[in-house]
Amino acid sequence: MSGRSDTRADAGADTLRGDCANCFGLCCVALPFAASADFAVDKPAGTPCANLAADFRCGIHERLRDRGFTGCTVYDCFGAGQKVSMITFGGRDWRQDPDTARRMFAAFPVVRHLHELLTYLTEALTVEPARSLHGELRRVLEETERLTLLTPEELTALDLDAHRRIVGDLLLRVGELVRAGVPGAKGRKKNRRGADLMGARLTGTDLRGASLRGAYLIGADLSGADLRQADLLGADLRDAKLAGADLTGALFLTQPQLNAARGDARTVLPARLTRPSHWTPES
Template identity: 55%
Template sequence: MSNQPFASTASPHLSADCEQCFGLCCVALPYGKSSDFAFDKASGTPCPNLRTDNRCGIHTQLRQKGFKGCTVYDCFGAGQKLSQVTYAGKDWRDHPESANEMFDCLPALRQLHELLSYMKEMMMRPETSSLHSAFGELYEEVERLSNLEPAALLRLDIANYRSSVNQLLVQASEMVRANVPPTAQGQGQSKKSKKRTGSDFFGANLKGTDLRGASFRGALMIAADLRNADTRNADWIGADLRDTDLGDADLRGGIFLTQSQINAAKGNVNTKLPDHLNIPSHWV
């Protein structure tokens, strides 16, 4: 939904490259009128802002025009993979007989690419060296699945593969977070960093808290205040960071932290991010 690729620790093919995509996310995905989108759009219906050259007509004004949701979506490279590899460069406009199938494949392939991205990240971390071999084998299997023909791709039980990969990701996360000094872990847990369930962190005041090595897996952190918080080596997989205030916070070493999550949050130029992530333009 943007014209620029996300930076990533993963291989280039796991980062969105909209110039090589047929605007698939702007057509395939549905959305409802909300604070993230200015109007309703059904699945398979091109967004009115999508031009015939597959570029967004309001790319530089998405937030101002009410399309904040577009700025926080990342296909992990699934869009260009479908466009240029799976469908060999055959645009859905010129081949309408394949359009619906192509649109259905996007969410499936995106999930596989997301898993590949997380595994690649863990294979690059020295703390998880004992798991690199296991990750390598599973990575090859998931990558093979990502190269399947459309019909086979749509038949996959992706939830089963997600479960297998997640078990290894959890082990890797624990290894990375185990390197946090016990005093830091204890201090963070004694305050507000212990991971619970549901909306525990919705609007939570965590300003200045020591959260090193904390797990925010799947946490709802909408509008939470993490200003000046130390979250180094925290696990962010699946965390909802919409409007989370990260001003002056330290997120270096964050595990499974994505550019799309950062784009959904608030922060400033003093927020410390992992090297592979960028300060969003709306923070400046």
């Protein structure tokens, strides 16, 4: 494993963001993608992407969008790649043997889902209005972390849906506690959970404290919208216009969601997130 020190591997495994230097390119191999607006070609699960180099780096990383691989630029494994590569499989390369590859590719999506849940739980523990739930949040977080350390066989046998329901119900309570402190947020118009808002014109809309969990906001125009303390868990923000929108304190917003959206220099983001490099300086 040339260029991969134990120290760097251990450090990377402790994060909830992808550390490609300590991963065997799992997202480029284990996952499938279909030719579409997001991917230039079809690729079945378990087959290496043609752009994956021998050192597990992307050969067109700086040109992904130009080459038709926008989907790659919005993806984040939440640190599951280095966890599976360096801890679950102890640094064993999937190229060494077909059985290792099969087991690794099956375990990776499970750990990725668990790491996404860890990301939400970690954020929830910083939410002051949900302080009464912090003890329960810590217990569920510790259990989720324990699950990420199961053997490959245990991971693939895990009832992931059952655990997601436990975490989801707890995060819903966190969101309700936050919404309860936002004036008018519990009104009927602010509950848009799972709503079909694809292409909707919501320019300048007051969505402060709104529940937008699982809402379909693909291509929606949210320019200048007030999304402070809005619950965005699982909201689909692909190509949503966020120019000038205020996302201060937005709950459960992830970097992949932001990467898939379209904002500008005026978009106000939570401090824990990074402004995507492909966003326009000004809309």
